[in-house]
Amino acid sequence: MAEFIDLVLLGMLAITALRVIFLKDLFAVVMLFGIYSFLSALIFVNLDAVDVAFTEASVGAGISTVLMLGTLALTGRKEKTSNHPALLPLLVVGVTGAALIYGSLDMPPFGDPNNPAHQHVAPRYIEDSPQEIGLPNMVTSVLASYRAFDTLGETAVVFAAAIGVLSLLGLPKRDRQAIESGLKSHLVLRVVAKLIIPLTILFALYVQFHGDYGPGGGFQAGVIAAAAIILYALVLGLPMATHVVQPALLKTLAALGVLIYAGTGVANFFLGGNFLDYNMLASDPVAGQHIGIILIELGVGITVFAAMLSIFYAFAGQAERTNIQ
Amino acid sequence: MILETLSTLFLVLGAFFSFTGVIGLFKFPDFFTRVHAASVTDSIATILIIFGLILRTDFGLVAVKLLFILIFMLLTSPTASHALAKSARHGGLLTLAETRAPKKEDND
Numbered sequence: 001m002a003e004f005i006d007l008v009l010l011g012m013l014a015i016t017a018l019r020v021i022f023l024k025d026l027f028a029v030v031m032l033f034g035i036y037s038f039l040s041a042l043i044f045v046n047l048d049a050v051d052v053a054f055t056e057a058s059v060g061a062g063i064s065t066v067l068m069l070g071t072l073a074l075t076g077r078k079e080k081t082s083n084h085p086a087l088l089p090l091l092v093v094g095v096t097g098a099a100l101i102y103g104s105l106d107m108p109p110f111g112d113p114n115n116p117a118h119q120h121v122a123p124r125y126i127e128d129s130p131q132e133i134g135l136p137n138m139v140t141s142v143l144a145s146y147r148a149f150d151t152l153g154e155t156a157v158v159f160a161a162a163i164g165v166l167s168l169l170g171l172p173k174r175d176r177q178a179i180e181s182g183l184k185s186h187l188v189l190r191v192v193a194k195l196i197i198p199l200t201i202l203f204a205l206y207v208q209f210h211g212d213y214g215p216g217g218g219f220q221a222g223v224i225a226a227a228a229i230i231l232y233a234l235v236l237g238l239p240m241a242t243h244v245v246q247p248a249l250l251k252t253l254a255a256l257g258v259l260i261y262a263g264t265g266v267a268n269f270f271l272g273g274n275f276l277d278y279n280m281l282a283s284d285p286v287a288g289q290h291i292g293i294i295l296i297e298l299g300v301g302i303t304v305f306a307a308m309l310s311i312f313y314a315f316a317g318q319a320e321r322t323n324i325q
Numbered sequence: 326m327i328l329e330t331l332s333t334l335f336l337v338l339g340a341f342f343s344f345t346g347v348i349g350l351f352k353f354p355d356f357f358t359r360v361h362a363a364s365v366t367d368s369i370a371t372i373l374i375i376f377g378l379i380l381r382t383d384f385g386l387v388a389v390k391l392l393f394i395l396i397f398m399l400l401t402s403p404t405a406s407h408a409l410a411k412s413a414r415h416g417g418l419l420t421l422a423e424t425r426a427p428k429k430e431d432n433d
């Protein structure tokens with residue numbers, strides 16, 4: 001049954017991908033990308049990878065769609081038609097695809113417990129993490145403790161992406177004159193948004209601090225919190241949102257998150273342990289691990305929130321400027 | 326046993342209403358009727374399916390979470406349909422009746 005569901009979902013994924021290739025209307029393409037992400041999230045759920053599915057749904061389908069729509073507001077929604085024949089690209093794609101399929105012939109069988117991926121470090125994580133770290137959600141133990149260095153890299157990538165976008169587009173200025181220019185007429189949207197936004201932020205906090213016990217963690221929580229403020233900006237206008245969460249504050253927060261993460265590692269370093277090994281943060285190694293994981297998840301959440309929101313601000317501010325001109 | 330039968334009934338009804346919504350989405354003639362079909366699906370089918378699922382839990386934390394999802398869906402999906410229809414209207418889209426009717430002279 002699970003395999004049948006997998007096959008149906010993969011088929012829908014392929015259909016969506018083909019539609020994305022052939023559609024010229026970029027707005028519809030962005031929507032299809034959202035559907036594509038949701039389908040992948042469903043596949044991940046079916047594979048029992050709920051943490052990955054959660055990330056895919058919140059980051060892939062949620063925030064990426066908003067950011068791509070922000071880009072479309074700047075570039076226009078029609079794809080340029082090209083007249084020259086695309087033989088060389090077709091050849092390159094064909095050869096690469098054939099090589100990939102040839103490579104997949106050597107892959108170990110799907111779902112076999114004797115696969116190298118399940119024999120390398122996975123048994124150690126599964127057997128020792130209850131004693132060493134003691135978190136019910138093993139994914140968080142692996143992500144935040146065993147492979148904390150990878151996660152530090154990911155956080156730095158998010159931070160770098162925000163820096164890149166901001167250095168290209170720049171953040172909108174806080175403008176006291178423009179605060180009245182919200183969409184005052186959309187009564188239903190305003191009422192519902194005011195109801196939803198606090199709940200969304202509450203949910204983000206739950207996801208942030210419940211990540212040790214269930215699916216969730218800094219990445220998802222940061223994105224959900226950013227989505228709440230983005231909803232605020234969409235309903236009440238960008239000037240209002242920049243008044244509430246100021247762009248200058250976001251710059252500080254984005255750097256602060258990475259600082260908390262790396263600082264937790266360095267603190268343990270000075271207490272006599274290894275970098276990003278949290279055993280020394282408390283007298284008991286397991287308690288130290290818990291403190292360390294909560295701290296670095298907080299750092300991840302803050303950075304992701306600030307980076308996503310400042311990227312949205314940059315796009316939306318640019319679009320508003322082009323509208324005025 | 327009774328709970329399971331009830332839950333199956335709810336789930337099948339929910340699936341039926343989703344199906345009618347999909348048919349409406351494809352068969353209805355213009356944008357507004359299609360939004361109507363989609364939003365009816367959103368509200369009634371979600372209520373039925375989530376109730377069906379709640380009956381299958383042991384009424385603990387999972388049921389409460391499902392209830393939260395239900396409340397969230399009931400708040401957001403009609404709002405989304407409303408926003409969709411309103412922005413279409415704002416963009417100047419006419420209903421089928423309006424496009425078919427002979428154009429009135431400026432009376433507004």
